Amino acid sequence: MAATTEKKTVVIIGAGLSGLQAAVKLIQSGSFQVKLLEATDQAGGRVNTSWKFGSFPIELGANWIHGNHGNPVYELAKKHKLLHDGGKNVLNRFGEWFDDEDENYFYTENGMKINYKLAKKAVDIYHKIVDKCDNTGQKLDDGSRANVGDMIDNEGIKEIEKLKLTEKERRQMLGLLEWAKKLECVDNACQSTYDLSLRWFGEYVALPGDYYTEMGQGGYQALVDLLLSKIPVECLQYNKPVKSVDWCGAKSERSEVKDDRHAIGVECTDGEKVTADHVIVTTSLGFLKENSETFFNPVLPEEKLEAISKVGYGNIGKIFLRFKNRFWNKHLDGIQFIWDSCDAASSKETQSKTSHEEWMKSNWFRNICGFERVLYHKTTLVGWIYGKEAEYMESLDDEEIKN
Ligand SMILES: Cc1cc2nc3c(=O)[nH]c(=O)nc-3n(C[C@H](O)[C@H](O)[C@H](O)COP(=O)(O)OP(=O)(O)OC[C@H]3O[C@@H](n4cnc5c(N)ncnc54)[C@H](O)[C@@H]3O)c2cc1C
Structure with a gap:
């Protein structure tokens, strides 16, 4: 029967390194249908490589890979030869x-x-x-x-x-x-x-x-591009800020996003509603601090709200x-x-x-x-x-x- 072999759907909110890597892992597993929703018109989030100073990059956001033992970012960059001087620490x-x-x-x-x-x-x-x-x-x-x-x-x-x-x-x-x-x-x-x-x-x-391992001439952006190359274009939507996540069950009476099959309803600021079996939220702590009371329906458990409020930056x-x-x-x-x-x-x-x-x-x-x-x-x-x-x-x- 088709229903039992159907892939579970996952909506990932945010196409920074976390969202991109989550998407790649899920897509590669072959068991999930992935939809990545990014608020801005580009992927990378707080990775922000710029070529304003000529043909070599400057990093306006993340700059270094910290710690190279057991670090998946390092492993990935090394495997694809994206590190400066093969990863030799020069700084x-x-x-x-x-x-x-x-x-x-x-x-x-x-x-x-x-x-x-x-x-x-x-x-x-x-x-x-x-x-x-x-x-x-x-x-x-x-x-x-x-x-x-x-x-x-x-x-x-x-x-x-x-x-x-x-x-x-x-x-x-x-x-x-x-x-x-x-x-x-x-x-x-x-x-x-x-x-x-x-x-x-x-x-x-x-x-x-x-x-302080540094990136090669493609900068941190090369990592973003690498992950992007593994995500089919139809899985990623830009300029799609998410307004709220309904996790009480899209099937339930309380949900604004109706769907008999899926548990989660995601509503974008442009009014589009997407349903899924799972949702991964990768927005920053700043975003959560500002929106956690309204972003999730029902509101998050007290313990999580407290953590969001207490952790500073x-x-x-x-x-x-x-x-x-x-x-x-x-x-x-x-x-x-x-x-x-x-x-x-x-x-x-x-x-x-x-x-x-x-x-x-x-x-x-x-x-x-x-x-x-x-x-x-x-x-x-x-x-x-x-x-x-x-x-x-x-x-x-x-x-x-x-x-
Ligand atoms: C100046 C600076 C220097 C740094 N230097 C280093 C460094 O040297 N080494 C290091 O390891 N780390 C560094 N960091 C930290 C590192 O950049 C971050 O930890 C990492 O990039 C975070 O990735 P992320 O995917 O978790 O979040 P983000 O990169 O913040 O990605 C979240 C994404 O979600 C999107 N989003 C937000 N809200 C919504 C919404 N409602 N709907 C849809 N999409 C949404 C955002 O647009 C963004 O693309 C630095 C950060 C900064 C700012």
């Missing part, structure tokens, strides 16, 4: 190595280069504190409000007091720890280390192996600067900025609205951690900025940012 960033003076410069706000040994010492201290955060966090109650920022401040002072430093070195050391905190915000995509839960900090475990911005000539050493990984200490808007909300705006106007750039070299682009650097300052930056025109 040493704040982390395991950091022992070559040519690779990182640290500059203070008044243009003074910080002694490399002092910077290295600060990084060592920072690693020690991060280990302590991991260990201390594990012993806290699940509901603990303790945060990583306070821990870094308290432990940092203790560690600095143990060293015999001049007043100038001490100030620089404090500045270096502030820089490390900024980098932590970029890595964690959080607004401030004071928002980062000490209890759960150590739960993020990176996959083992090289942490922040802003990260990238600034690409292209120069006529390279003014840095060819081995350089990054030029790090040690700003004079000031109350970052991201961590302190005490100013009035006007003074906050004034403050932002003249200080937003202090949340730039530094600039790093860009693969394939010898005269380009990419800067990283985080927090509310990153959001503010988006309101400025390119000329102002450049200046």
